[in-house]
Structure formats: C-alpha cells, structure tokens
Amino acid sequence: MARVLAIELTMLVMIENEFGEILVQDRQKKDWPGWTFPGGHVESNEGS
Numbered sequence: 001m002a003r004v005l006a007i008e009l010t011m012l013v014m015i016e017n018e019f020g021e022i023l024v025q026d027r028q029k030k031d032w033p034g035w036t037f038p039g040g041h042v043e044s045n046e047g048s
Contacts, residue, residue, distance in 0.1 A: 012039035 014037050015023040024035050 009042035010039060011042055012037040 017023075023038060025038055026035055027033055
C-alpha cells in the first residue's frame with residue numbers, strides 16, 4: 001500500500017545583536033498574523 005504525505009518545509013531564524021536585541025517581524029497577513037521570527041519556505045532544490 002502506497003502512502004503519500006504532503007509536507008511544506010519552512011525555516012525560521014533568531015537573530016540577536018551584541019545588545020541582546022532580537023529581530024522579529026510583525027506580520028500583517030490574515031493567514032498568519034502577529035509576531036514571528038524572519039524566515040521562509042524551503043525550495044525543493046535547497047540543501048542538495
């Protein structure tokens with residue numbers, strides 16, 4: 001029996017400067033609003 005599992009790979013990064021301040025984003029999108037770390041989707045050819 002064959003099974004297919006659809007996944008979507010993403011990554012987030014935490015960036016801290018020498019003063020201990022952390023970079024965050026205030027997302028305004030309706031599908032994912034609020035504070036988050038910068039990041040993005042992982043393309044199929046990345047990391048190969």
